[in-house]
Amino acid sequence: MDISVITDTFDAWTDTTLGWISDNGEWLFEFIRSVLEGTYDGVLWLLQLAPFYVIAIIAALLGWRLINALSGVLAGLALVFCAVMGLWTETMSTLALVITATILALFVGIPIGIVAGFVRSFDRFLEPVL
Structure with missing residues (x-):
């Protein structure tokens, strides 16, 4: 077929x-x-x-409260890195x-x-x- x-x-x-x-x-x-x-x-x-640092702080606080302190720090730093890179x-x-x-x-x-x-x-x- x-x-x-x-x-x-x-x-x-x-x-x-x-x-x-x-x-x-x-x-x-x-x-x-x-x-x-x-x-x-x-x-x-x-x-x-909001400015980038406000969003980064909110993300850091959410990461810290919902998971742990390391996650909060990494989330905040990742967003700051994106802002510094112009993205x-x-x-x-x-x-x-x-x-x-x-x-x-x-x-x-x-x-x-x-x-x-x-x-x-x-x-x-x-x-x-x-």
Whole structure:
């Protein structure tokens, strides 16, 4: 059997499906994009509001209180190093992306976990995926 028959059929089906999703789901994807972009912009604005040494001190204090003193010192020094190297804007942009992704993961994961805690069949479905 010629494998190109299968791949051509699959390619055509995939193109058709993605075209339909793009045409009919644009409003949903635009909404999701605007929410995520707004969250990212807000987090980035907050991170760029304070001078670099304030963010470095906050990171050092969080590292110290949540893990240990060495982690706090390393977190603070790493941020100071980024500022000294002239990479502060890029560092805050990356940190804003990480914080936004964490918020998204919490908003998706917590409700799914609650439902899985109450619905045994849903939990059995999720367990291999996790």
